[in-house]
Amino acid sequence: MFSKETYVNRRAELKKLVKSGIIILFGNNESPANFPANGYYPFRQDSTFLYYFGPKRDGLVGVIDVDNDKELLIGNDIDIDDIVWYGSVDSVHDMAEHAGVKESAPMKQLQVICDNAMKEKRTIHFLPPYRHDTMIQIFDLLGIHPSKQREAASVELIKAVVKMRSTKEQQEIEEIERACAIGYKMHTTAMRVTKPGVTEKYVGGQVNGIANSYGAMVSFPTIFSQHGEIMHGNPSMAVLESGRLALCDCGGETMEHYCSDNTRTFPVNGKFTQRQLEIYSIVEDCHDLALKISKPGVKYFDVHMDVCRLMTDRLKELGLMMGDTEEAVRAGAHAMFLPHGLGHMMGMDVHDMEGLGQTYVGFDDETRPNLEQFGTNCLRMGRRLEEGFVVTDEPGIYFIPALIDEWRAKGLHKDFINYEKLETYKDFGGIRIEDDILITSDGCRFLGEERIPYHPKDVEDFMSKN
Template structure:
């Protein structure tokens, strides 16, 4: 938990931005796996509740009455049965004091607070819910059906939260650096363990153990696979094979729940083949181009397009693409190889604030994506960069057999894609290289003191020595 003043100041700024009404920020509840007492899923507090209150206990709700300048922490104290099994925790009043809230109330009082606000025709602000128990709670409190709650969530509150959470303070940057330090251990462990004969599941499990040992949890389910063309390829019992590439996309969360997110792709036997090196070098150069372009005032959508142009030019040199580069990118032909965006916001959520609606988090009126075009419809970040933003830089090149077959059968982008040559890459897999960037006053920098190897010679050298 940060200092009490941190949370007081954040809520004060939130009240200024939203201006009037009652804000309700729901904390999360426990999520049992397969029966009530089996708390297999680790408790993870809602990020916005955590941002404004800093409290990691389940069953809490924060209420901010802007008009009356009154803040209340709502929740029930635990009883003796919970203490017997889980030990003592602070009382709700003690937790309220810790985050600078002067009032507390039992959970049954939340209905009274909402009823009074509705009676007085005051706006009740809430964020788009993503858990079904919260949806039921909102339905009980406000009478809004779950299938209408996302569209009736407060746009004023969403915009205020996005404005505050987008720019990271020095304290937050330090937390993300800590997450990156754990991420370094995770990735270098994966590189050390990767060799022919080992299963994907074994390496993925060891990587997860690092996150659990040095932080609170992984920041998302670890991706470790020889099928790098599958975007979210979770570890299977497949045995690693010499001559193939392994893609590892993983990250850690600190105890304050700030995240890291890196991806590395490396040869199972420690040595790139010539064909692998040709594709890998394109991805690395695209990754490094983004580093040189990202700075305050630049639209990340323009950085994305710059990467797409470079990738197209280089794929043309290999005979996989052809024709005019600008026309190819404008038509979306490059999305055969890069069907996702260059990156996303990162912070307390690995896709920071994505639950609030990506159109509010990653875009503005100048950079709204074309949702009708394959590739751009998957962009998560396009808005103008500002100092203090934390974003990912994650270009990739993927050879997806089903996508190749579908586009070829439909005759799509035949002016730009050499399908005959592309057929020979169906067994290639995919490559992604990803790092976390802090936008600085006049550019950007890597987050994390220790650099996970990614240039080809560095990757091969690390794997040969470890």
Template sequence: MFDKATYVNRRAKLKELVKSGIIILFGNNESPCNFPANGYYPFRQDSSFLYYFGLNRDGLVGVIDIDNDIETLVGNDIDIEDIVWYGSVNSVHDMAESVGVKNTAPMKSLKTICNDAMRQKRHIHFLPPYRHDIKIQIFDLLGVHPVQQKESASMDLIKAVVKMRSTKEAQEIEELERASVIGYKMHTTAMRLTKPGLTEKYVAGHVDGTANSYGAMVSFPTIFSQHGEIMHGSPSMAELESGRLVLCDCGGETINNYCSDHTRTFPVNGKFTQRQLEIYSIVEACHDHALDVAKPGVKYMDVHFSVCRLMTDRLKELGLMKGDTEEAVAAGAHAMFLPHGLGHMMGMDVHDMESLDQINVGFDEETRPRLDQFGTNCLRMGRRLEEGFVVTDEPGIYFIPALIDDWKASEHCAEFLNFDKIEAYKDFGGIRIEDDILITKDGCRFLGEHRIPYHPKDVEEFMAQNK
């Protein structure tokens, strides 16, 4: 938690932006694994509830009555049976006081609050729910069927939350720096452990344990796989093989629930082959190029396509692509190798505010993504950068056998792709390099005091010295 004034000021700004009506911000509930008493999935509070109320307990709802300037924390105090098993926690009243909320109410009163507002035909603002228990709760409270709740969510509230959470406060940047430290520890743990004969799951388990021991939890399920061509390849029981590359995409959350997100690709045996270096050097150059061009006022969509042109030029040098670079990128030929966007917003969520719909978070009227073009339709961030934004920089090159076969059979972008040469890379896998960057007054910088090794010589040296 930050200090009380942080949450008081945030709620005041939210009321100013939304202007009128009642705002209901739902916190999350516990979620059991496979039967009610079998522990729980790790509890994770809703990020927007955390942002405005700062309270990390289940079963809470924040109500902000803008018109009457009344804020209420709704929730039930835990009973003696829960205290016996889980220990004491602060009362709802004490939690409310800690974040500057004067009023509390039991959960049963939320129905009365909603009924009164609907009877008075007041606008009730809520965010698009993503958990089924909250969808049922909204149905019970407001009579809005779950299939209609996304379209019924308040666009005024969504826009206000996106506006506020997009630009990070100084104390948030400090938390993100701490998250990057956890990310450094996670990735260097993977590099130290990786060697032929161990399983992907063994290394990934240690990576997850590192996040748990230094912070709240992993910021997303760890990706650790020799099949780097699979964007979100889960760790398997496959043994690590000498001569192959392994892709590690992971991050951690601080105790205050701010995230990191880094990716590194490195050789299982600690030494890149020449063929691997040829592709790796292109991704490395694209990764560093983003740092040169990302700054306030620049559309991140333009940064993405600048990276795509550089990638196309370099792939042409290897004979994998051909033709005019501008025409190739306009046709989406580069998406054979890079089928995703350069990055996404990051903060309390690793894909920050994605539950509010990526169109609302990463784009505006001048940067709507082309949903009809493969690759371009996967951009998560295109809007103009502003000082205080935090975005990921994650170019990659992937050789996806099924995609190669599909495009070759249909001759898609055949004027820009040398399929015969691409065929020889079907066993290659994929490479991605990712870091988190803060947009500054004049440009951008990496988050995190220490760089996770990513230049080839640094990777090889680190792995050689830390076995």
């Protein structure tokens, strides 16, 4: 947890932004994997609850009564049976005190608070829930069916939370740097244990072990696959083969639940082929371009589009694309190779605040998401960058057999894509390079103390020595 003042100040700011009504922030509960007790997934507190209240225990709800300037931490204390099984924890009263909250109450009080607020026709602000137990809780408290809760969530509250969590405080940046240090260990472990003959699962497992050893958990399920062309390829029991590339996209989460998110693509046998280097160098240059031009005031949508243009130019040189670059990109032909956006916000959630709605987090009145065009519809971040934002820079080039077949059969973008040549790349896989960047006052900087080997030469050197 951060200092008491941190939480007091954040809630004061939130009250100013939301102005009136009563705010309910639901903490998370245990999440059953295959049976109700003991069969849990690792506990993960809700990020917004952590941001304003701090405690990492399940079964808590924070209430901020803006109209009456009252704050309350709600939850039930544990008994001796719980202590025997799970050890002792702070009382709810003590947890409230650590966060500078004056009052605490047992869970049954929450229904009373909601009933009173509804009777007085006051606005009850809650965020769009993403856990189904919270949805049932909201249904019971407020009578709103789970399928209607996302639209019933408070836009004022969403906007206020997004505004505050988007700009990272110094202490948050330090936590993200710590997460990047864990990420460095994860990626260099992957490079160390990758070799022909081991399974994807083996490497993925070792990577997850590092995240568990040095932090809270992985910041998202580790992607490690020879099929880099599958965006979110889970490690399989497939055996790694010499001559192929392995794509590793993973990150760690600190004990304070700040994330890192990096991707590297490297040769299973430690040595890139000429064809792999040709594609790798395009992705590398796209990645560097984004680092060079990202700064306050620039729209991340424009950075994305600049990257798409560069990628198209370079793919034309290789004979995989053709025609006018500007037209190709406007038409979305490049999405054959890059079907996702350049990056996303990162913080306590690896896709920071994604649960609150992409439209509010990555866009604003000036920049609307384009949900119609394949590829561009996956751009998670389009709005103007501001100092203190943390975003990922993650271009990639993929050769997706199913997509090639589908587009070709439909005759899509045939003026821009050389399908004949593309056929010969169907066994290539995919390459993505990703780092986390902090927007500074006049540009941006790479986050993390040491850079995970990145230039092909450095990757090869690292893999031959380790």
